[in-house]
Every structure is written in C-alpha cells, then in structure tokens.
Amino acid sequence: AQSVTQLDSQVPVFEEAPVELRCNYSSSVSVYLFWYVQYPNQGLQLLLKYLSGSTLVKGINGFEAEFNKSQTSFHLRKPSVHISDTAEYFCAVTPFGAGGGNKLTFGTGTQLKVEL
Amino acid sequence: EAQVTQNPRYLITVTGKKLTVTCSQNMNHEYMSWYRQDPGLGLRQIYYSMNVEVTDKGDVPEGYKVSRKEKRNFPLILESPSPNQTSLYFCASSTGSSSYNEQFFGPGTRLTVL
Numbered sequence: 001a002q003s004v005t006q007l008d009s010q011v012p013v014f015e016e017a018p019v020e021l022r023c024n025y026s027s028s029v030s031v032y033l034f035w036y037v038q039y040p041n042q043g044l045q046l047l048l049k050y051l052s053g054s055t056l057v058k059g060i061n062g063f064e065a066e067f068n069k070s071q072t073s074f075h076l077r078k079p080s081v082h083i084s085d086t087a088e089y090f091c092a093v094t095p096f097g098a099g100g101g102n103k104l105t106f107g108t109g110t111q112l113k114v115e116l
Numbered sequence: 117e118a119q120v121t122q123n124p125r126y127l128i129t130v131t132g133k134k135l136t137v138t139c140s141q142n143m144n145h146e147y148m149s150w151y152r153q154d155p156g157l158g159l160r161q162i163y164y165s166m167n168v169e170v171t172d173k174g175d176v177p178e179g180y181k182v183s184r185k186e187k188r189n190f191p192l193i194l195e196s197p198s199p200n201q202t203s204l205y206f207c208a209s210s211t212g213s214s215s216y217n218e219q220f221f222g223p224g225t226r227l228t229v230l
Contacts, residue, residue: 004158009156032216036221041223041224042223042224043120043206043221043222043223043224044159044206044208044221045221046218046219049216049218051216090158090159092159094216103149103161103164103174103175104151104159104161104219106151106158106159106160107158108156108157108158109158
C-alpha cells in the first residue's frame with residue numbers, strides 16, 4: 001500500500017516570491033509520482049510527473065519538482081509565483097506496472113494562496 | 117475537444133432516493149475511475165474499470181455501484197444515498213492499463229444528501 005503526506009495544508013505567499021510545496025510518500029514498491037493542480041470549481045489537471053531518469057522534472061506553468069528517493073520526497077517548486085497560481089495542489093503516487101487499478105493515491109492537498 | 121464530462125455538476129437530494137451521476141469520455145480510453153474528494157482527506161478511489169464489462173472496487177466502494185457497458189461511459193450509481201455520501205465526485209480516464217499514463221479528470225459533481 002502507498003500513502004502520501006502533504007505537511008502544509010495552506011501556504012500563503014506574495015506574488016513573485018518563490019514557493020515550495022512539500023510531498024513525502026511511503027510505499028513498499030516503486031512508484032510513479034505526480035503533481036496535480038485544481039483551480040477553483042474545476043477538475044484536476046496534471047502539472048508534472050516523474051517516471052524515471054532525471055530526478056528534476058519540469059512541468060507546465062513554470063513548476064518543477066525534484067524526486068529524492070532516499071528521503072522519499074517529491075517537492076514542488078516555482079521560483080516566482082503569480083496570482084493565477086492560486087489553487088489547490090495534490091501530490092499523488094501510483095505503483096509501477098499494470099494492474100492494481102492504476103489507482104492514484106493522493107495526499108490531502110495544499111492550498112496555495114498568492115497575495116499581492 | 118478531448119474531455120471527460122460529468123452530469124449533473126450539482127445535485128441536492130434526500131436520503132434514500134436513488135441517483136445516477138453520468139461520466140463520459142471522448143478519448144477512447146480503456147481505463148476509467150471514480151474518486152470522491154472530502155476536506156482533509158484528499159481524493160479517494162471508489163471504483164475503477166480497466167475496460168468494458170470489467171470493474172473493481174477501490175478504497176471506498178460501500179454504498180456505490182458502477183457499470184461499464186460501453187467504453188465511453190462509466191456511470192456512478194447511489195442506490196440509497198445517505199448524508200455521509202455528501203461529497204465532490206470526480207470521474208477520470210486514461211489510456212491503457214499502464215499506471216504511468218496521465219489520468220484526465222472531469223469537472224466534478226458536487227452532491228449534497230439531506
């Protein structure tokens with residue numbers, strides 16, 4: 001079984017400041033890692049994913065995340081946020097391989113609030 | 117436009133009155149899934165389907181039913197809704213059975229059971 005911990009339920013930040021949203025996971029098998037974003041009153045949209053290879057992954061809207069296997073972390077970063085980045089961000093994992101229902105195990109989400 | 121659609125988007129009902137939330141995708145995806153989102157709990161999988169006529173339980177299946185008679189549709193059925201099923205529901209789909217494939221989410225259905 002897998003579990004995902006997002007320690008920060010809310011992160012307030014001023015516009016143009018950098019931000020880091022933390023994600024740690026636990027799994028007895030290898031996993032793929034994802035970050036999804038949910039804008040107000042919308043469904044989830046994929047920001048980026050780590051499958052293999054380089055541990056630094058770049059996604060849409062200037063976001064990036066770094067996979068750290070030893071610390072079982074996948075923190076999301078953006079060097080300069082914009083008001084339009086205000087949204088809820090979810091970290092998720094799914095185990096390698098077919099089967100298992102492709103189930104995504106989600107964290108509880110981090111609400112990013114960008115202020116002027 | 118490639119998308120996952122859900123209907124209705126908002127629904128208020130009473131305990132025990134059967135309801136169906138529809139989900140349809142136009143991307144010819146084999147895999148479809150239902151999640152519920154609750155504050156402080158994130159999203160939890162209810163049921164999933166790997167292909168037509170193949171469905172299985174997720175983490176929180178109690179009180180729900182699904183069917184997959186056609187590839188594009190995956191309705192969620194609440195035979196006798198209860199207040200603890202008040203939640204935000206998302207349908208998702210992806211191509212193939214590989215877990216690295218991106219899942220595409222619908223816009224959500226906010227259900228209130230009185």
